[in-house]
Amino acid sequence: MQIVVKDVNYVYSAHTPFERHALKGVNLTINEGDFLGIIGHTGSGKSTFIMHLNGLFKLQSGEIDVFDIKLVPDKKNKSDLRRLRGTVGMVFQYPEYQLFEDTVEKDVAFGPKNMGLDDEEVKKRVKRAIGLVGLDYDDVKDRAPFELSGGQKRRVAIAGIIAMQPKVLILDEPTAGLDPYGKEQILSLITRLKQECSPTVIVISHDVDEITRFANRIVVFNDGKVMFDLPMNELFRHADELHAVGLEVPKAVRIAQKLRERGIELGDVVSLNDLLHAIVTAYNKKHMDEPVKTDVSFSAFDFDADGGHVCTQSGEDKR
Numbered sequence: 001m002q003i004v005v006k007d008v009n010y011v012y013s014a015h016t017p018f019e020r021h022a023l024k025g026v027n028l029t030i031n032e033g034d035f036l037g038i039i040g041h042t043g044s045g046k047s048t049f050i051m052h053l054n055g056l057f058k059l060q061s062g063e064i065d066v067f068d069i070k071l072v073p074d075k076k077n078k079s080d081l082r083r084l085r086g087t088v089g090m091v092f093q094y095p096e097y098q099l100f101e102d103t104v105e106k107d108v109a110f111g112p113k114n115m116g117l118d119d120e121e122v123k124k125r126v127k128r129a130i131g132l133v134g135l136d137y138d139d140v141k142d143r144a145p146f147e148l149s150g151g152q153k154r155r156v157a158i159a160g161i162i163a164m165q166p167k168v169l170i171l172d173e174p175t176a177g178l179d180p181y182g183k184e185q186i187l188s189l190i191t192r193l194k195q196e197c198s199p200t201v202i203v204i205s206h207d208v209d210e211i212t213r214f215a216n217r218i219v220v221f222n223d224g225k226v227m228f229d230l231p232m233n234e235l236f237r238h239a240d241e242l243h244a245v246g247l248e249v250p251k252a253v254r255i256a257q258k259l260r261e262r263g264i265e266l267g268d269v270v271s272l273n274d275l276l277h278a279i280v281t282a283y284n285k286k287h288m289d290e291p292v293k294t295d296v297s298f299s300a301f302d303f304d305a306d307g308g309h310v311c312t313q314s315g316e317d318k319r
Contacts, residue, residue: 001067003030003053003168003200008062010048022048024224026062032167035194036202037215037232041246044221046204050170053202054088055081067167086115089166089198093173096145096153104130104148104156105141111164129163130156132197133189151182155189162197169198173205187213209250212271220247233268 010023022045030036040046051057052064055071064071069084092098101107108129112122130137133155140148145156154174162169174190175183191214194201205211211218211232218235220228222245228235236242236253243249256269256278266278 001032002065003028003067004065005029005049005052006063008049008052008059008064010045010052010057010060014060022224023052026224026226028219028226028229030200030202032067033199034201035214035216036200037211037218038202038204038221039206039208039211039218039247040221040227044245045224046221047172049221050090050172050202050204053168053170054090055084056090082115086164087166088168088170089161089164091158091161091169091171091174093176095157095161096150099145099153099157102144103142104135104145107145107156108160108163111160115164125163125165126159129159132162132193133159134185135159151178151185154178154182154186158189158193162193166198168200168202169193170202171204174203175205175207175210183210190214208248209252209272212250212252220245232270236270 005026005028008023008026009021012018012020012022024045026045026049038046038050048057052059052071053066059071059073061073066084066088069080069087071080071084099107101110105126108126109122112125117125126141127137130140135152135155140152140156145153148156158171171190175186178186187210190201190203194214201214203211203215215232217229217231219226220235220242227241227245228238230238236249239249239253239257250270250272252269252272252275255275256266259266264282266275266282269275269278
């Protein structure tokens with residue numbers, strides 16, 4: 001099954017002095033099971049696009065098929081819209097701001113209750129969803145959401161979406177405003193949710209290094225159009241075009257390019273894990289016949305795209 005978007009256009013404030021074309025003839029196919037990353041500068045159309053996928057924005061022109069649910073302009077089938085929003089779950093940027101019930105359990109239960117499920121099924125889904133996001137059900141179910149930490153609030157908000165068991169999960173800037181530890185927790189959670197809850201995941205992020213951790217393909221929006229729709233290892237070969245529209249390439253790609261300029265070819269590198277594996281492989285290939293040094297220990301390593309590095313070797317800093 002697929003999500004098929006055909007010739008979708010969207011205009012804000014049409015026929016006024018403030019008219020702005022946010023989407024211009026967008027065509028895109030998202031396959032079931034995709035882990036899709038969407039990037040683009042502010043105002044490129046990416047957020048407007050995802051709002052169409054669960055009916056938050058009404059189609060002005062074009063057509064969207066979400067699995068077996070067809071969206072066309074002027075269609076007023078409320079039952080289809082309800083089914084669509086049970087199929088496509090949307091986690092907005094700063095979702096914790098949407099918490100409103102007086103307990104965590106009630107907040108997470110809101111969506112399943114609106115689906116018309118019986119109390120037993122609602123409770124089962126709420127308990128499972130809270131566990132899936134890494135919280136202890138018995139510990140948090142009776143607590144007010146507003147008393148939780150920022151990271152916990154975000155997990156509760158996500159639990160409220162996945163309790164509806166959507167086939168497609170869309171997350172808009174899921175790590176915005178979190179500290180490094182909180183970001184790591186949410187990124188790990190997204191991977192887990194794809195495995196155990198929603199097989200198709202779409203993530204919008206301004207941080208391309210985050211996207212490369214899990215996406216199998218990336219769509220780039222620019223000026224309301226799809227500029228690129230490519231696997232990651234192919235997309236970042238277009239670094240110059242991406243720079244021209246204000247987008248960065250991942251740190252690992254920049255480091256690999258600098259090494260390539262120094263005569264060290266590492267092949268297609270996208271993520272930091274790719275980079276580490278490629279460096280180790282290249283080193284072993286070059287030095288496989290040399291004796292292994294046993295008196296060297298590395299306790300820290302930091303390498304940035306500007307060419308600087310710091311290694312702590314045998315208790316001394318080497319630069």
